[in-house]
Each structure stands twice: as C-alpha cells, then as structure tokens.
Amino acid sequence: MQNNHDTFSILAIPGSLRRGSLNRRLLEAARGVAPDGVDVQIVDLRPIPFYDGDVEAAGDPPAVRELKAWIRTADALLVATPEYNGTVPGVLQNAIDWASRPRGAAALDAKPVAVLGASPGGGGTARAQPLLRRVLANAGADVLAEPVVTVARAGDRFDDDGVLRDPELAATLRDLLAALVDRVGAGRDAGRRVA
Ligand SMILES: Cc1cc2nc3c(=O)[nH]c(=O)nc-3n(C[C@H](O)[C@H](O)[C@H](O)COP(=O)(O)O)c2cc1C
Incomplete structure (x- = not known):
C-alpha cells in the first residue's frame, strides 16, 4: 500500500x-462509492498477534510493523466495528492498542479517523461506536x-454476492468519505497557516 x-x-x-463480515462488506461498499482520486484499501487484522x-520491547512483529506503516502512510482511516457484548471486538481493540504506541510518536497520533x-x-453498533471513538x-x-x-x-442491505443494494446507505457512505476528506483538508490548511 502506498500513497503517491x-x-x-x-x-x-x-x-x-x-469471511462474510457485514462490516467488511460495508467497507467494500465504501470503496465502491469512493469518488475519483479517493483510494480505499481494506486491511485484514488476522495476522496481528495479541x-x-x-x-x-523485542521489536514489533512484521504484521504490526506493516500495519503501523500503512496507518502512517494513509491520509485517513475508516474503521468499521461490529458490536460484541455492547462494545468493540477484541481484535479491533488489540490492533488499536498496538498502533497507539509508542506514546507520543504513535502511528495513530493526529490521524483523522471516521467510524461506522x-x-x-x-442496534447498528450504536453502543459500540461511542466506545470506539473514545478508545481512538x-x-x-x-x-x-x-x-x-x-x-x-x-444483512438486508446487500445482495447474495455482497453488493450493496441500498442507495440511501450508498449516499451516506459517500457523505462519510467526504467528511473524512474535508477533515484532512482542514488539517492541511491549518498546517499551512502555522508554517
Ligand atoms: C461474542 C459476540 C457478541 C455479540 N454481541 C452483540 C451485541 O452486543 N450487539 C449486537 O448488535 N450484536 C452482537 N453480536 C452479533 C454481531 O452483531 C454479529 O455477529 C455481526 O455479524 C458481527 O459483525 P460482522 O458481520 O462484521 O462479523 C455479537 C456477536 C458475537 C460473536
């Protein structure tokens, strides 16, 4: 993954x-509606150890190094969370924990992130999302x-092949991507003002 x-x-x-994750499908749908010039790469957290x-202390494992590098290279992150027992699944929390370190120089530092x-x-993950925002x-x-x-x-929003068949949700995803692009643009403008 690279940013040119x-x-x-x-x-x-x-x-x-x-494999059949609804949240992965949601991200695939976001990739499908992304405007020209917006590139969405979906990662797999399976190789990330606990x-x-x-x-x-002995050195980040290769999968963690790779994840951190991808986060640093990306302009922004889009995190799709399931809800497990009212909160964020352990695999996601675990990945965030790795990416939150080292404190003060972490891959996640100041990185714009949108959640869905x-x-x-x-429920639509209404209980998990505020917790995910807080963790991030x-x-x-x-x-x-x-x-x-x-x-x-x-499950009702996708056809049997996993393709989004809900135009309202497609528009919502477009809005979410636009908000993320705007946020990065605002950050760059602020950086230019300071420089
Ligand atoms: C351990 C566990 C706990 C769950 N707890 C909740 C929950 O609190 N709220 C909810 O809406 N769904 C809950 N579910 C159901 C998930 O929403 C469902 O499995 C969903 O499909 C997971 O997301 P995915 O499709 O991206 O894998 C739970 C599922 C599991 C396996």
Whole structure:
C-alpha cells in the first residue's frame, strides 16, 4: 500500500475476521462509492498477534510493523466495528492498542479517523461506536464525531454476492468519505497557516 499524493488514501479497517463480515462488506461498499482520486484499501487484522509488552520491547512483529506503516502512510482511516457484548471486538481493540504506541510518536497520533458499524440486528453498533471513538481519541487519533453511521439490519442491505443494494446507505457512505476528506483538508490548511 502506498500513497503517491495524487490520490487521497484511506486505510479501511474492519473489526471482524470472518469471511462474510457485514462490516467488511460495508467497507467494500465504501470503496465502491469512493469518488475519483479517493483510494480505499481494506486491511485484514488476522495476522496481528495479541499485544504483548515483552514482544514489543523485542521489536514489533512484521504484521504490526506493516500495519503501523500503512496507518502512517494513509491520509485517513475508516474503521468499521461490529458490536460484541455492547462494545468493540477484541481484535479491533488489540490492533488499536498496538498502533497507539509508542506514546507520543504513535502511528495513530493526529490521524483523522471516521467510524461506522453494521449489525444484523436493530442496534447498528450504536453502543459500540461511542466506545470506539473514545478508545481512538485516547490513542491520539483525530476522530470525527459526525456523521454517525449505524447500519442496522445490515444483512438486508446487500445482495447474495455482497453488493450493496441500498442507495440511501450508498449516499451516506459517500457523505462519510467526504467528511473524512474535508477533515484532512482542514488539517492541511491549518498546517499551512502555522508554517
Ligand atoms: C461474542 C459476540 C457478541 C455479540 N454481541 C452483540 C451485541 O452486543 N450487539 C449486537 O448488535 N450484536 C452482537 N453480536 C452479533 C454481531 O452483531 C454479529 O455477529 C455481526 O455479524 C458481527 O459483525 P460482522 O458481520 O462484521 O462479523 C455479537 C456477536 C458475537 C460473536
């Protein structure tokens, strides 16, 4: 994954490992509606080991090094979380924990991040998302508070091939990407003013 600066690069992180993940589908749908010049790359958290301070002290494992490099290279992140027992799945929390370190020079520091989430039931990850925003903000990321995109009954939004068949949701995803692009633009403008 690389950023050639002609494109706006978004690293999309699904907080689920399973093949049929609704949250991965949601990110694929976001990639599908991204405007020209916005590149969405979806990562797989399966190779990321459990955070272990001893392992970290000996040097980040290759998969962690790669994830951190991708985060640093990306202009922004798009994180799609499932909801497990009212909160963020362990695999996602674990990846954030790795990327939150070293404190003060972490890959997540000041990185613009938008959050969304899908569930097969009626909640749409409404309980997990505020917690995810808090975790990301605590890790140093620049987290968008809005738009809030909670996708309930997500199984009904895709056809059997996993293709989004909900134009309203497609428009919402476009808005979310636009908000992320705007946030990065605002940050660059502020940087130019300071420079
Ligand atoms: C351990 C576990 C806990 C769950 N807890 C919740 C929950 O609190 N709220 C909810 O809406 N769905 C819950 N679910 C159902 C998930 O929303 C569902 O499995 C969803 O498809 C996971 O996202 P994915 O499709 O991206 O893998 C839970 C599922 C698991 C495996």
